[in-house]
Amino acid sequence: MDVKDFHIAMKHAxxxxxxxxxxxEMRDQESFGTAIHAAExxxxxxxxxxxxxxxxxxGRILDLFPQDMxxxxxxxxxxxxxxxxxxxxxxxxxxxPSRVPIIELxxxxxxxxxxxxxxxxxxxxxxxxxxxxxxxQLFNDSLKYFIDxxxxxxSDAFEISPNIEELKMAxxxxxxxxxxxx
Numbered sequence: 001m002d003v004k005d006f007h008i009a010m011k012h013a014x015x016x017x018x019x020x021x022x023x024x025e026m027r028d029q030e031s032f033g034t035a036i037h038a039a040e041x042x043x044x045x046x047x048x049x050x051x052x053x054x055x056x057x058x059g060r061i062l063d064l065f066p067q068d069m070x071x072x073x074x075x076x077x078x079x080x081x082x083x084x085x086x087x088x089x090x091x092x093x094x095x096x097p098s099r100v101p102i103i104e105l106x107x108x109x110x111x112x113x114x115x116x117x118x119x120x121x122x123x124x125x126x127x128x129x130x131x132x133x134x135x136x137q138l139f140n141d142s143l144k145y146f147i148d149x150x151x152x153x154x155s156d157a158f159e160i161s162p163n164i165e166e167l168k169m170a171x172x173x174x175x176x177x178x179x180x181x182x
Contacts, residue, residue, distance in 0.1 A: 023047035029064050036073075039080040053139065053162060054084040054106035055124035058116060078113040088139070088160060092151045100151055102142045102160065109134055129176070140167045147171065 026032040026047045039045045051057040058077065062070050086104040106112060111127045114120075128136045143157040144167065154171070161167045166176055 018043060020044045020046070025049065026061070026064075032061060032064055036076050036080060040076065051086065053125075054086040054104045054128065055121055057084045057086065058121050058124070074116050074119065078108065078116045081108050083107045086139070090143075090146070090152055090156055090160060092146075093153050093156075094151060097151075100146050102139055102146070103137065104128070104139045104142065105135065105137050107131065107134055107136050109136075138162075140170055143167055144170045 021035070021038055021043055023031060023035045023045065024047075026035055026049045032047075032049075035045045035047050049057055049060055051060045058074075061077065062073060065073055084106045086106075088102045089099045090102050092098060092100055106124065106128050108116075109127075109131060111131065112124065115123050115127055125138065128138050132141070139160075139162055143152070143161055146152040147154055147157055157167065158164050169176055
């Protein structure tokens with residue numbers, strides 16, 4: 001299916017009133033624009049996009065569009081996106097499972113919405129950190145979990161950790177979350 005056929009299919013799918021839509025990969029303006037339109041009209045839309053972590057997904061989406069559209073897109077994302085889940089697979093130190101997913105989860109609560117609207121993407125990781133009670137988690141939270149379960153090695157975890165010092169502190173039982181980080 002070429003790009004044109006995909007967009008025609010998405011537009012027709014919205015007219016069929018599906019409960020859930022899945023967009024395999026959003027890599028251009030039209031696919032993301034169609035997905036956000038479907039979300040704005042009440043459909044639950046899942047989509048994938050290549051990004052290194054949950055906060056950087058915002059920038060990757062904006063990069064698909066010209067600068068003059070960014071403010072409107074930020075509004076659409078802030079009010080229509082419910083969550084961004086980033087995933088990396090890492091080898092385990094046991095036979096089964098051979099790999100586990102390291103997950104970062106950013107939920108669009110009031111703080112995240114505000115940061116997205118105010119173009120303060122650099123503070124999104126801190127919002128995830130202080131949003132743990134709401135169910136959010138950073139990659140390091142997931143890495144610590146699998147280290148504690150003795151499924152991955154510390155050295156492998158340190159290799160992919162976005163913040164090695166923070167992970168070391170978490171492994172020592174030091175909670176680095178705090179309200180003053182925003």
